[in-house]
Amino acid sequence: MSTTRCSRCAHRGASHDSLSRLTAWRERLEGQGTSEMVDEEARQTPPHLGELEQAIMEILWQRCQATVREVTKALPRTPPPAYTTVATVMTRLVEKGMLIRSRAGKVDHYRPAYSSEEFSQRAAVAAVQQLVRAHGDVALAQFAAALERADPDRVARLRARYHLPQPDEAQPADQEEDHDEDA
DSSP, rough: OOOOOOOSSSSSSSOHEEEEHHHHHHHHHSSSSSSHHHHHHHHHHOOOOHHHHHHHHHHHHHHOOOOHHHHHHHHSSSSSSOOHHHHHHHHHHTTTTEEEEEETTEEEEEEEESOOHHHHHHHHHHHHHHHHEEEEEEEHHHHHHHHSSSHHHHHHHHHHHHTOTTTTTTHHHHHHHHHHHHH
């Protein structure tokens, strides 16, 4: 199975468009109030992918672009699904906003609308927010407990990667109250 590289960037995977969409999406979420953020995230929540949809997306994330025939041949199934089944699923992925279809002559070419990393991040954000909405403080307490048990170096790397303040950079609530009492 040969993999192709994106014609616009020298690596497999995310296109420059998808990276800019991710950045814009993150900036919108960080710059909005809570109720606006929930509404926006409801529109941005990635769709649930079935088994065949996930397999197709994995192939397209690796190849950057492919035809239905190429995807059908690359699917790791015995026997492979019918060409028409794969074509139907890929059309549905276009409708869900996961794929972008373009035509070259008589052949449709498909490419991911965004990277695997962006999909994973969007799915994780949606899952966490759903848990917090459904379970409130109990969910937040579980996340806090998990952070306390996590490797401190890993937590620091994640905070740096996602531009979150380090615990020593955030002002503790007691200090805020002390300043209020002095005023």
